[in-house]
Amino acid sequence: MAVNATEEKAKRELHSRGYLLKQRAFLKVYLITLAEKKRLYGLQFLDEIRENFRSYGYRPVHSEIYKALHELVDEGILKRIKIKKEGAKFQEVVIYQIHNMDEVRRYKKLLLVELERCRGLLDRALRDNF
Amino acid sequence: MAVNATEEKAKRELHSRGYLLKQRAFLKVYLITLAEKKRLYGLQFLDEIRENFRSYGYRPVHSEIYKALHELVDEGILKRIKIKKEGAKFQEVVIYQIHNMDEVRRYKKLLLVELERCRGLLDRALRDNF
DNA sequence: AGATGAACATGATGTTCATCA
DNA sequence: TGATGAACATCATGTTCATCT
Numbered sequence: 657m658a659v660n661a662t663e664e665k666a667k668r669e670l671h672s673r674g675y676l677l678k679q680r681a682f683l684k685v686y687l688i689t690l691a692e693k694k695r696l697y698g699l700q701f702l703d704e705i706r707e708n709f710r711s712y713g714y715r716p717v718h719s720e721i722y723k724a725l726h727e728l729v730d731e732g733i734l735k736r737i738k739i740k741k742e743g744a745k746f747q748e749v750v751i752y753q754i755h756n757m758d759e760v761r762r763y764k765k766l767l768l769v770e771l772e773r774c775r776g777l778l779d780r781a782l783r784d785n786f
Numbered sequence: 787m788a789v790n791a792t793e794e795k796a797k798r799e800l801h802s803r804g805y806l807l808k809q810r811a812f813l814k815v816y817l818i819t820l821a822e823k824k825r826l827y828g829l830q831f832l833d834e835i836r837e838n839f840r841s842y843g844y845r846p847v848h849s850e851i852y853k854a855l856h857e858l859v860d861e862g863i864l865k866r867i868k869i870k871k872e873g874a875k876f877q878e879v880v881i882y883q884i885h886n887m888d889e890v891r892r893y894k895k896l897l898l899v900e901l902e903r904c905r906g907l908l909d910r911a912l913r914d915n916f
Numbered sequence: 917a918g919a920t921g922a923a924c925a926t927g928a929t930g931t932t933c934a935t936c937a
Numbered sequence: 938t939g940a941t942g943a944a945c946a947t948c949a950t951g952t953t954c955a956t957c958t
Contacts, residue, residue: 674843852920856921
């Protein structure tokens, strides 16, 4: 009895009191999906996401991206790979790749439910107020 | 040149950096719509909204409702009416009613656009990641 | 006890600074 | 200068306290 504490904690990472999804979690699904498709480093993830949402006016900041990436690594979902970047200035860069596919599936499943819940909330608001 | 400062300010009341709608604004549309339909006081608004979103797991807190109501009054959208509540304990209660219909329309128009933008964001995320 | 409201605390996010290559 | 990251600041929201009937 008493609702599973682990579950409660998981919820709090998604939202507060059941309102809309936190930005951090929203970004994390995108980072996972992008990591599945391409080999990118921090600021490239940022660019991709900004570009994707340009028309929506959504423009996340770089520190949020880094924090999200760090969390994904801590949770064993992604892994870090340091790479010497090509070009005139041999700069070191941190690439993120999928670490554990089971964890990826678990997280995405969670987010699918959550995104649909949020969409339901907005649909409801649109119906109720307009 | 330089985007209208008033407009910028209005945006910041809706969201931060273009991410999803803030709870405060979300609640405000509901409070307006409810005030159009019924004569309610603070905690009754809260109950109605909680009941409406029970199945979504969304459960706002009382202080947010009061803050939202106060803002709506400050913005000239709602007006306060003090009423002696019936019953054994003649308690005073604050009813909220529509104050300015033009302001109501203006705010709702703004929120319609915003809610649709947010829904677009979520739809996009669902398509991009699943 | 129910209602209103303010004060205060926390936590998510944004801004700025530091370091490295 | 671009990239990474941490430190720090701010602000939205949640928790707690005070007051009144």
